[in-house]
Structure formats: C-alpha cells, structure tokens
Amino acid sequence: MDKKNFLSLLKRYQDGNTTPEEEQMLLNYLESFKAHQEDSWPLELGNSEELKNDILTGILQNIKKDKSSAHINRRFPYSNLFRYAASIVLIAGAFYFFHEMYETPKNGLRNQEVDDSIVLKLENGNTSVITENDNKDIMDSHGNVVGVQSGNTITYGKAKKELKELVYNELTVPLGKKFDLVLSDGTSIKLNAGSTIKYPVRFVETTKRVVQIWGEAFFDVTKDEARPFQVIANNVQVEVLGTKFNVSSYPEDDDISTVLVEGSVKLSSNSAKTEENSFMIVPNQKASWNKENETMTIEEVETDIYTSWINGRMIFKNIPFKNIRKKLERRYNVTIINNNKALDEKFYNASFDIETIEQVMKAFKENYSIDYEIADNQIIIN
Structure with a gap:
C-alpha cells in the first residue's frame, strides 16, 4: 500500500x-x-x-x-x-x-481476522501487507508495475526486455492461511500455511529458474527445456523441466518430502551419505530426505493424501498423531500441547475439510477417546 x-x-x-x-x-x-x-x-x-x-x-x-x-x-x-x-x-x-x-481476545481461540498477515517483501527489503480480497498492482521499489494481485493470487508479468540481473521478491503466508502465486514464466505455485517462498520477479533467459521454499508448496511448472526449474528446500534441490509436484520443508519436521503427481523430477543433496547424491522419482512416488541421517528414501504413495490441502482438505491415513498435531497447528493457527506422550506414537485415519478446530477435536474425542480442553488459543490434551 x-x-x-x-x-x-x-x-x-x-x-x-x-x-x-x-x-x-x-x-x-x-x-x-x-x-x-x-x-x-x-x-x-x-x-x-x-x-x-x-x-x-x-x-x-x-x-x-x-x-x-x-x-x-x-x-x-x-x-x-x-x-x-x-x-x-x-x-x-x-x-x-x-x-x-x-x-487481543482474552478467552478462546484468536480471531483470525486480526492475526498474522500475508507479507510481500521487495528486493530492497521493504514489506507490504497483502489482503486476500484485494485487487491491485504489485510494484517494485522503483514504482514499476511487475505483477497484479487478484484476490488470493499474485501473477507476475513477463519482462518487456531481456533482463541481465535477477530481482527477488519474498512472500510469507502465516499459519491458518493459504495463497497462490503465478511466476513470470507461467509456473503456478500454491503455498500452504506457515510457508515462505523466495523467487525472481522475472527470470533471466540464460539461467535456470530457481526458487527457494520454507514450508509447503504445490508446483505446476511451465515446461522450458532450455531453462530447468529448480526448487531449493533446505539441503535438497528438486529439478524439473515441466511437471506437478508437492514439496514440504517445514523447519520443525524431521524430513523434507517431495511427492510427484505428474512428469519426473531429479532430487539431489550435497551431503548425501550414499554413493549417489541424486535420485529420480516417477509419479505416485514420495522422496523423503531425513535431516538427521542425511539419507533419502523413496516409496509409493497415494498423492491425494499429500496434495488435498490445495482444496482445503486434510487427509490422514495411518499417520502418527505427532504429525497430525503439526498439521492442525498450521491449518488453524493454534498451539496443541500434548501431555499424553504415548498418544504421539499412535497412528490414526481421518479426513476434514470445512470443519472448525473445535469440530476436529470433537471428532477425535468421539472416535478415539482423546481428552482435551481449549483455553487461550491453546488445545491441551491430557
């Protein structure tokens, strides 16, 4: 603004x-x-x-x-x-x-309307708040229009002349929200709650298309054989020409995961403790990089489980409760304190879409006898 x-x-x-x-x-x-x-x-x-x-x-x-x-x-x-x-x-x-x-409300869950905001950081360090129902031009630090916001999507335009130097923006989506981004090459990115992405406002013709992600995002990459698309997630690099895949790289998670929906991707790490430092996966496979062991594992998965968040759904299939807790905290911007440590290692099945956090916890209580209370935006499990 x-x-x-x-x-x-x-x-x-x-x-x-x-x-x-x-x-x-x-x-x-x-x-x-x-x-x-x-x-x-x-x-x-x-x-x-x-x-x-x-x-x-x-x-x-x-x-x-x-x-x-x-x-x-x-x-x-x-x-x-x-x-x-x-x-x-x-x-x-x-x-x-x-x-x-x-x-700040004194009781119950926080009002999401007065909570954290979506923030766009420009190349000079200046920041602006993005309101999800707004429609406006996106300016660079010199006052030039580089993109357009339409509701919950920012779309960047192609450069009118060839650029020699990359200029980066950084978009941060807080807990409890999602946002969409379309890069200047047409690549579509959906950002999940609690995520940050750093990306060029416009790509340079002679270099790879490289973005960095902290959190979770779904990529639908525009094919360009001359310029591979690379996602850097912590210590893992995901490289593609044109494909659809999901990357999850939250700092608090043990693994960095890539789930491939369409096409093919190559993953690499400079610190892999194996003879190979690059791996290929095909559709319906998930590659997980363990941060502690610095090893990669690949398995067959149902991709819907890992991409359902795009449409506002959460699907848990044989998932440990400690992982479910993290996803609920991000989705609803709440803190869950679990005093029943044995519960964290139990596996559960569940799915939710439009439910409130109160309804979600009530469902767990009724189906799995989980005892809890809600106070000051905290869910305390006993």
Whole structure:
C-alpha cells in the first residue's frame, strides 16, 4: 500500500467507513511505516504534541468500542491532517501498542481476522501487507508495475526486455492461511500455511529458474527445456523441466518430502551419505530426505493424501498423531500441547475439510477417546 492509498484509507477510517479487514490493513501499515527523513512540522496544524494526544485519544476510544457497531464516528479534531503524511509517523508505534493491548481476545481461540498477515517483501527489503480480497498492482521499489494481485493470487508479468540481473521478491503466508502465486514464466505455485517462498520477479533467459521454499508448496511448472526449474528446500534441490509436484520443508519436521503427481523430477543433496547424491522419482512416488541421517528414501504413495490441502482438505491415513498435531497447528493457527506422550506414537485415519478446530477435536474425542480442553488459543490434551 503506497502513501496515497494509505491516506485515503485513513480518511475513510476517520469517517467510519472502513471494514474490520481494512482497519487491520491500516494497523499493519502503521506498524511497518518508517520515516526516511525528518519533515518540518506545519505551523497551521498547531502544537504537534497536542495533535498527537488528540489522535491517540480517538484511537483508544474507537478500539474499545464494540466492532459490531455500525459506522462509528472517528473524526479527529484537525481536518488538515491528511495533507501531511509525515505526521502519521508520530503515532505509529503507540497506535500498534494500543491495538495489541485492546484487540487481543482474552478467552478462546484468536480471531483470525486480526492475526498474522500475508507479507510481500521487495528486493530492497521493504514489506507490504497483502489482503486476500484485494485487487491491485504489485510494484517494485522503483514504482514499476511487475505483477497484479487478484484476490488470493499474485501473477507476475513477463519482462518487456531481456533482463541481465535477477530481482527477488519474498512472500510469507502465516499459519491458518493459504495463497497462490503465478511466476513470470507461467509456473503456478500454491503455498500452504506457515510457508515462505523466495523467487525472481522475472527470470533471466540464460539461467535456470530457481526458487527457494520454507514450508509447503504445490508446483505446476511451465515446461522450458532450455531453462530447468529448480526448487531449493533446505539441503535438497528438486529439478524439473515441466511437471506437478508437492514439496514440504517445514523447519520443525524431521524430513523434507517431495511427492510427484505428474512428469519426473531429479532430487539431489550435497551431503548425501550414499554413493549417489541424486535420485529420480516417477509419479505416485514420495522422496523423503531425513535431516538427521542425511539419507533419502523413496516409496509409493497415494498423492491425494499429500496434495488435498490445495482444496482445503486434510487427509490422514495411518499417520502418527505427532504429525497430525503439526498439521492442525498450521491449518488453524493454534498451539496443541500434548501431555499424553504415548498418544504421539499412535497412528490414526481421518479426513476434514470445512470443519472448525473445535469440530476436529470433537471428532477425535468421539472416535478415539482423546481428552482435551481449549483455553487461550491453546488445545491441551491430557
């Protein structure tokens, strides 16, 4: 969100015409806003400290009010505020502090609308919040349009002239959310909750197409024999020409896994403790790289189990509960504390799609006699 859109949104907030989602965008922008130079304070606005206190008072009053109230009047006492973007810097830190103090629910699960946001990091380190129902241009640090956001998808365009140097963006999807990405070569990527991907805004014609992933993503790669596509996931490199596959590389997991749906892929590792450091898999196979042993295992699998998350489903088939816990935490952005350690090693079958976390845990309790309680966004299993 640029300065112009920010001021426009702030004006709408002042008039009481913003949605809770837009208010969250405003809060996130204020949190990340940094002043690059010290602007002189306009004399016509009066004393800066008095203005700052008036604004903060208005913010506190509105934050404490019931969110369901229609069109709360948020008028501040100075009508010329919006002519001076630099004055917003004065209240950014305090605004975020008071928001956190009064907006965090005290009981039950957190409201996902006021939780972590999807964040796009540009090549110069600047970040912007991505709102899932937004439609806007994606700019680089020089103000050039490099892509378009349409809802929960960002699509990057092809370069109008040949590039000699790669420029990277980084997209982070928090727990409890998913997001789609289309690269400049047409490759489609679906990012699962708790994932980050680093990728070139546009690819260079003479080099491999390389991206890095932390977390989980499903790739549908556009075929280009002259430029292989490579995914780097921790210590594993997955190389393809054109294919569909799922990569899971969460830091807390023991393994980095690649499940092939279509085509073929070559996996390699510089630290493989075998005579070979590269492996080929075919459709319906999963390659798992063990981080501790630094060894690769390949097995036949049902790919639907590993790609169902794309369509909002979770399928567990003969899966240990410790792995189920991790997936539930990512999907619903909750913390699960298991005091029944023997439970972690038991294997279960289950499938869910539109259920809430409360319904999921109720199903486990009814079918597998798992005792639990929910408190302060934590699920405690006894």
